[in-house]
Amino acid sequence: MIIRSKEKLEQDKPEIKFKRDYLVQAKPKATRYTISDEGTTKSVQGLMLEVLPSRKKVFRFRKLVNGERPNLHIGDFPMITIEKAREIAATKYHELLKGVNPNTAKKEQKEASVLECQDSQTVQD
Numbered sequence: 001m002i003i004r005s006k007e008k009l010e011q012d013k014p015e016i017k018f019k020r021d022y023l024v025q026a027k028p029k030a031t032r033y034t035i036s037d038e039g040t041t042k043s044v045q046g047l048m049l050e051v052l053p054s055r056k057k058v059f060r061f062r063k064l065v066n067g068e069r070p071n072l073h074i075g076d077f078p079m080i081t082i083e084k085a086r087e088i089a090a091t092k093y094h095e096l097l098k099g100v101n102p103n104t105a106k107k108e109q110k111e112a113s114v115l116e117c118q119d120s121q122t123v124q125d
Contacts, residue, residue, distance in 0.1 A: 017035055017036075017039070018035065018036070018037045018038065018039065018040070018043065018049070018082065019082075020078075020081075020082060022035075023035065023049055023057065023077060023078075023082070024078065026049070026051050026057065027051075028051055028052065028053050028054070028055045029051070029053065030053060031053065032050055032051065032052050032053060033050075033051055034048040034049065034050050034051070034060075035048060035049045035051070036048045037049075037082075037086065037089075042083075042086060043086075044061075044086045044089045044090055044093070045063065046061050046062050046063030046089065046093065047059065047060075047061050047074075047085060047086060047089040048060055048061075048062065049077055056076065057076065057077040057078075058073065058074075058075070058076055058077065059073075059074035059075055059076075059077055059080055059085040059088075059089075060072060060073060060074060061074055061088075061089040061092050061093070063093055063096065065093070065096040065097060066096065066097075066099060068096070068101065070096070070101055070102070070103050071103075072089075072092050072102055072103060074088045074089060074092075075088070
């Protein structure tokens with residue numbers, strides 16, 4: 001029977017990096033890098049914070065669903081909280097499961113609004 005000390009058990013636990021303080025302190029490097037949301041029961045698999053060389057920090061969601069792995073932009077940190085980013089990522093995941101790619105849907109919506117604006121300008125002329 002192996003008995004481990006409390007210190008050893010604490011060392012065996014994975015470090016939870018997806019906390020506000022840790023993300024605020026994340027420093028830019030020469031190339032972009034990501035910090036994944038993992039290690040807690042609230043974690044959303046596929047959610048990450050991308051740290052850019054320009055010091056900008058962006059929440060993204062990447063998850064393989066139906067043979068696709070779209071790179072979905074969620075929002076800038078700290079303007080969007082970790083909890084809100086998790087909520088948005090979960091919503092986007094459910095959209096992907098239904099076969100709707102949020103990137104494609106957003107693009108189609110933008111194109112439709114441009115056409116609508118062009119039609120309204122033609123009518124006014």
